[in-house]
Amino acid sequence: MVTRTLLSTGAAIVIGLGVLAIGLTLSGYDAGAALAAMGTGAFGSTDAMLSAVLPRAIPLILIGLGIGLAFRGGALNIGAEGQFYAGAITATWVGLQLGARVGALGEPWARIVVLPLVLLAAVGAGIVWAGIPVLLKLRFGVLEVISTLLLNFVAEALVSLMVQGPLQESKHIYPQSDLLPAAARLPQWPGTRLHLGLALALLLALGLWVFGRRTLAGFALRATGVGPTAAAVAGRIDTRRVFALALLGSGALAGLAGGAEISGTTYALFQNLSPGYGFTGIAVALLAKLNPLAIIGTGLMFAALEAGASAMQRDAGVPAIAVYVVEATIIIVVLLADARRRHLAMRAAGGEG
Amino acid sequence: MPSALSLRNISRQFGTVTALRAVTFELAVGEVHALLGENGAGKSTLMKVAFGLVRPDSGSIAVDGIPVQLRSPVEARRAGIGMVHQHFTSISALTVWENVALTAGWSVRRPGVVAERVHALAQHAGLALDPRSIVRDLTAGLKQRLEVLKAIAADARILLLDEPSSVLSPAEAEQFLGQITAFKALGISTVLITHKLSEALGVADTVTVLRHGSVVHHGPIRETNARTLARHLLGEVSIDRPQLPPPVPGNIVVRASQLSVDRLGVGGTGLRRATFSARAGEVIGIAAIEGNGQRELLRAIAGLVRVAGGSLEVTAPVALVPEDRTSEALIGDFTLAENLVLSQGRSAPWIHGPWIDWPDVHARTRELIERFEVRASGSAMLARELSGGNQQRLVIAAALERRPAVLVAENPTRGLDFKASADVHERLRATAAAGVAVIVYLADLDELLAVADRVVVLTAGIAHEMTPGASRTAIGRLMLAGPEE
Numbered sequence: 153m154v155t156r157t158l159l160s161t162g163a164a165i166v167i168g169l170g171v172l173a174i175g176l177t178l179s180g181y182d183a184g185a186a187l188a189a190m191g192t193g194a195f196g197s198t199d200a201m202l203s204a205v206l207p208r209a210i211p212l213i214l215i216g217l218g219i220g221l222a223f224r225g226g227a228l229n230i231g232a233e234g235q236f237y238a239g240a241i242t243a244t245w246v247g248l249q250l251g252a253r254v255g256a257l258g259e260p261w262a263r264i265v266v267l268p269l270v271l272l273a274a275v276g277a278g279i280v281w282a283g284i285p286v287l288l289k290l291r292f293g294v295l296e297v298i299s300t301l302l303l304n305f306v307a308e309a310l311v312s313l314m315v316q317g318p319l320q321e322s323k324h325i326y327p328q329s330d331l332l333p334a335a336a337r338l339p340q341w342p343g344t345r346l347h348l349g350l351a352l353a354l355l356l357a358l359g360l361w362v363f364g365r366r367t368l369a370g371f372a373l374r375a376t377g378v379g380p381t382a383a384a385v386a387g388r389i390d391t392r393r394v395f396a397l398a399l400l401g402s403g404a405l406a407g408l409a410g411g412a413e414i415s416g417t418t419y420a421l422f423q424n425l426s427p428g429y430g431f432t433g434i435a436v437a438l439l440a441k442l443n444p445l446a447i448i449g450t451g452l453m454f455a456a457l458e459a460g461a462s463a464m465q466r467d468a469g470v471p472a473i474a475v476y477v478v479e480a481t482i483i484i485v486v487l488l489a490d491a492r493r494r495h496l497a498m499r500a501a502g503g504e505g
Numbered sequence: 506m507p508s509a510l511s512l513r514n515i516s517r518q519f520g521t522v523t524a525l526r527a528v529t530f531e532l533a534v535g536e537v538h539a540l541l542g543e544n545g546a547g548k549s550t551l552m553k554v555a556f557g558l559v560r561p562d563s564g565s566i567a568v569d570g571i572p573v574q575l576r577s578p579v580e581a582r583r584a585g586i587g588m589v590h591q592h593f594t595s596i597s598a599l600t601v602w603e604n605v606a607l608t609a610g611w612s613v614r615r616p617g618v619v620a621e622r623v624h625a626l627a628q629h630a631g632l633a634l635d636p637r638s639i640v641r642d643l644t645a646g647l648k649q650r651l652e653v654l655k656a657i658a659a660d661a662r663i664l665l666l667d668e669p670s671s672v673l674s675p676a677e678a679e680q681f682l683g684q685i686t687a688f689k690a691l692g693i694s695t696v697l698i699t700h701k702l703s704e705a706l707g708v709a710d711t712v713t714v715l716r717h718g719s720v721v722h723h724g725p726i727r728e729t730n731a732r733t734l735a736r737h738l739l740g741e742v743s744i745d746r747p748q749l750p751p752p753v754p755g756n757i758v759v760r761a762s763q764l765s766v767d768r769l770g771v772g773g774t775g776l777r778r779a780t781f782s783a784r785a786g787e788v789i790g791i792a793a794i795e796g797n798g799q800r801e802l803l804r805a806i807a808g809l810v811r812v813a814g815g816s817l818e819v820t821a822p823v824a825l826v827p828e829d830r831t832s833e834a835l836i837g838d839f840t841l842a843e844n845l846v847l848s849q850g851r852s853a854p855w856i857h858g859p860w861i862d863w864p865d866v867h868a869r870t871r872e873l874i875e876r877f878e879v880r881a882s883g884s885a886m887l888a889r890e891l892s893g894g895n896q897q898r899l900v901i902a903a904a905l906e907r908r909p910a911v912l913v914a915e916n917p918t919r920g921l922d923f924k925a926s927a928d929v930h931e932r933l934r935a936t937a938a939a940g941v942a943v944i945v946y947l948a949d950l951d952e953l954l955a956v957a958d959r960v961v962v963l964t965a966g967i968a969h970e971m972t973p974g975a976s977r978t979a980i981g982r983l984m985l986a987g988p989e990e
Contacts, residue, residue, distance in 0.1 A: 379836030
């Protein structure tokens, strides 16, 4: 089963790259050079992997885990992008405020105090941002697909407001925040851009995997997602509560992703901080069939594609957005393969007999 | 004369299960042929073969003596075969004539003409239906009629009716079966798939009985009788069950006084000031026509809905067997073991703090399915792969595993065949004999009277406790009585 999934995903990547090559050739680009640049950008050197791929994978994995959690519980969270920004804004604010005040403590004490607070604040902001759709759903029956999606735009506007207002850098020239003080930064692997957020993401993936497989709460989550009526009647599970917790947990992880991005990679808040992590995260989770361990793999895959895409733009002059062709093709191919497999299974099972 | 439909030596294997074993089935022109069998005997698969939905591993098919390949329902329809499924396949927002025209492929450019044509066809087939009514407003009986009309409009000369009475009320079913015999005059040959002996004996000319994928009996209906058919149907199982000793009622474990419950969903009346009690060790039968408050009463006892007025005292724990097996009692895409975890909650032996001990769950599931004779390949099998009867066994097993003081069962034999229903009855009786108060609603009054010690009739949400031994007529009359206000 696992080998089969790996094989079909591998085939999907090859097909996706093939489609990209055809498209590039037809538009007059040198497809060979473009793909070579992509490959080098993603896997060409240790530096590419440590500084380009892995740092990108961190938010994708964290968000993917969150989406997986929500979808497992039947909550369609399309608002990870907004929750990510809520986390990023809050992490910036807390980091700047606390960093200035606690800086006097000196290393390493300042960091031990400030860094966890920065990340926790980001988690809290993600929960609050996801809490709005939860309330709307439980109170008024507003579909979370709609409310989470729309709150993305609100969060993006909020970022604009912040970087031109309260959080704008001290000289008031650029639409971005000041750089976070050292105490609010996640430690980096020396000489690379890889930060400790990766360890956090991997631990959380493992934790969520164990949670889903071995705990009663994880079981209740799955039951609510797969059979909400039976979960409520036969299982006497409070499915509204499970829904709420799944969506809030999802927001927490997306918020953490935003906090980790600020605290580990950019050190500052600015517009378009996320190149669509919140949406790519949905593909990351779905391709992994919501399995937390598989999300590590799909997160790395999409990170490699996007890192390769930047290199392709830099070195071969092909717009980076061309990589969306590859991503979209992969998703379509995998979905088709799944549909085909289900069709065959149904054929084999036939009727009641 | 060649047969209208001839299936010869049809075999079909699903995985490790042999659904059909060299089955030969001949449908003579103009006859009504009953295809009898328990759930899982292979009758549905055989008809799916005849309708191009399932391809046989081996065997041949001929229509009017001409060999055919049926690779899809489209090809089957072209060959003159029409199938009426258990579920309705009409578009509820459209009118009767629109549905007929859609299926038959008639042009709808002149609605008046088409409606008239549908009307004429309905008259001709003896299926009175107003072509202009909207399908969603039709009763189940009329919807069924429409399904048949659609098949006839599509020029079907061979009709496959898959358990047509299962969705109808008894009166509607009787009327519908009467219409089947009238099809003979139109030159239509009919296969009536059923597991009810009375239906086969009532309308069929010929009967074929399937058991475990093989034909065990075939012949004219007049040369057989209910007893013989039952033996063919069930195999060498004794139909007479051992009599259990009369119950010794214990303490009162459910006491409802002036109990009111708001209605669940649309339609129905809810429960209004119901007063009754149940003792340990007895089976209380709730007799009611759909929507008279039985659902509200049972769910209130099970603690699933809020009490709106009056008082309700119930000795815990209470276990519920919900009416809808596939959506409320089980999660079809979960394994049997997972469904057991679902049903047992936090107090189960495999729960240690927040953890589930899965090896223990699987061991206990295997033990449970063996003890309750659930036919399953193992604890990791998906619940939806079980037959209806085995699903119900699993649901009841899981309910009893909670060691309840009160067992509430909502129409637990719905959709089950004769043998599986008898199993459920027996299990309910045995549960009561073990000192549990069993409160059961069964849609079939005869079944209810067979299994219950005492009957409570619900009419428009008002409860009437009947004395033990109250007559069927008295109960029936009370069920039909309208609201008293």
